[in-house]
Amino acid sequence: MDIGTLIEELIEREGGYSHHPADRGGPTNWGITQGVARENGYAGDMRTMPRAVAESIYRRLYWERPGYAFAAEIAPDVAAELFDTAVNMGPAAATGFLQRALNALNRNQKDYPDLTVDRRIGAKTLAALGAFMALRGRGGERVLLKAVEALQGERYIALAESRPANEAFLYGWLANRIG
Incomplete structure (x- = not known):
């Protein structure tokens, strides 16, 4: 299981900057909401958030922290x-x-x-x-x-x-x- 590939596929689905009026998450970039970006140290404009910031957040918050790397060894x-x-x-x-x-x-x-x-x-x-x-x-x-x-x-x-x-x-x- 290659988390790098999963992140690449995810970012491709999520796309770049978005600020949909019906989205309670507010501005997003690479699928990362402004709130999550702020909680993880990114203080800049969401339109220009570097992709590497999103990749780091995805790896840490949504793969490593919940333990999915361990689950990947099994299923x-x-x-x-x-x-x-x-x-x-x-x-x-x-x-x-x-x-x-x-x-x-x-x-x-x-x-x-x-x-x-x-x-x-x-x-x-x-x-x-x-x-x-x-x-x-x-x-x-x-x-x-x-x-x-x-x-x-x-x-x-x-x-x-x-x-x-x-x-x-x-x-x-x-x-x-x-x-």
Whole structure:
């Protein structure tokens, strides 16, 4: 799993500077909101934020800090999806989707114990992921990926239903973030 490639693909999807009136995140560049940029030390104009700043933020906040590099050693395709979902919804949401899916797929705890959905990657989540992959293999990884994406899709629809302005983004979220 090459995080550099994932970041390249992500930035290509996100594009450059944007300030959509319906986007509560305000000005963004390379997919990084102004708030996240400020929290991570960038104080300049968002229009001119260097790509390297975005790359650093993506690597640190959305790959290393949530522990997706560890998940990538077990299930690389799932880890790639967690990274992309974390960028769009936050690492807690992405990790919660994984934990919920693992719980639903453990055959009433016959394969591994249920996880507490604490929305953090830890030893128990990694052990459950490892047990799932040992039992189900790469075909199982595709099923787990579908389960995570189903939860993600449901959340996108709920966001559009709860705030009509989000309907401006729903098509793109579904087209570019799932599958």
